[in-house]
Amino acid sequence: MKILVAYLSQTGNTKRVAEAIYDQLEAEKEIKPLSEVESLEGYDLAFIGFPIHASNPAAEAKAFLEEKGKGKKIAVFVTHAAPEDQEETRRYLENCRACLCEADLVGMFDCQGELAQSIIELLAKSDNPRHRQFAEYGPHTKGQPDESRLEKARAFARRVMRECGGA
Ligand SMILES: Cc1cc2nc3c(=O)[nH]c(=O)nc-3n(C[C@H](O)[C@H](O)[C@H](O)COP(=O)(O)O)c2cc1C
Numbered sequence: 001m002k003i004l005v006a007y008l009s010q011t012g013n014t015k016r017v018a019e020a021i022y023d024q025l026e027a028e029k030e031i032k033p034l035s036e037v038e039s040l041e042g043y044d045l046a047f048i049g050f051p052i053h054a055s056n057p058a059a060e061a062k063a064f065l066e067e068k069g070k071g072k073k074i075a076v077f078v079t080h081a082a083p084e085d086q087e088e089t090r091r092y093l094e095n096c097r098a099c100l101c102e103a104d105l106v107g108m109f110d111c112q113g114e115l116a117q118s119i120i121e122l123l124a125k126s127d128n129p130r131h132r133q134f135a136e137y138g139p140h141t142k143g144q145p146d147e148s149r150l151e152k153a154r155a156f157a158r159r160v161m162r163e164c165g166g167a
Helices: 013-024 059-068 087-098 117-124 129-135 147-163
Strands: 002-007 028-033 045-053 073-080 104-112
Touching: 002 013, 013 028, 013 045, 013 073, 013 147, 045 059, 045 147, 073 087, 073 147, 087 104, 104 147, 117 129
Parallel strands: 002 028, 002 045, 045 073, 073 104
Antiparallel strands: none
């Protein structure tokens, strides 16, 4: 079984989750930024991770999944600044599913990631009240994904592997 872990990560949160997942895989495996992945041919399973931008998969990830995910066995992992248990977070995941409708989606994991200070400042100055409201999450996201969230990511990786007939 050959497995790819690919990630898109501007500020490092999704990359940390990617590394936690990669560590758990007992198989032939590779980890790389999504920008270095030309195709999913030759992999039996791909874990693909990205941040949520404006309630959707970050644009580069969305394009990749729609174009190259068709018929491929994919497990997705996502980070976002909103807490995991919010109604809007469920909407993010629905938006992710929508661009994977032609893939063989074998699992989905999401967790909170720190909102970078530069983004907080940008949102706080916005004319849009939703953006300003969103900036208020900032201080509550410090240090995420923390060890407990990384542990959940590891458990996710093990579960997907079991369900896909790996180790
Ligand atoms: C342009 C932009 C838009 C964002 N939009 C959202 C959003 O709609 N909802 C949310 O919960 N987080 C949003 N975030 C926060 C990121 O999803 C979060 O900080 C994520 O963990 C970043 O991951 P990375 O460090 O791997 O880039 C946004 C961040 C940026 C830069």
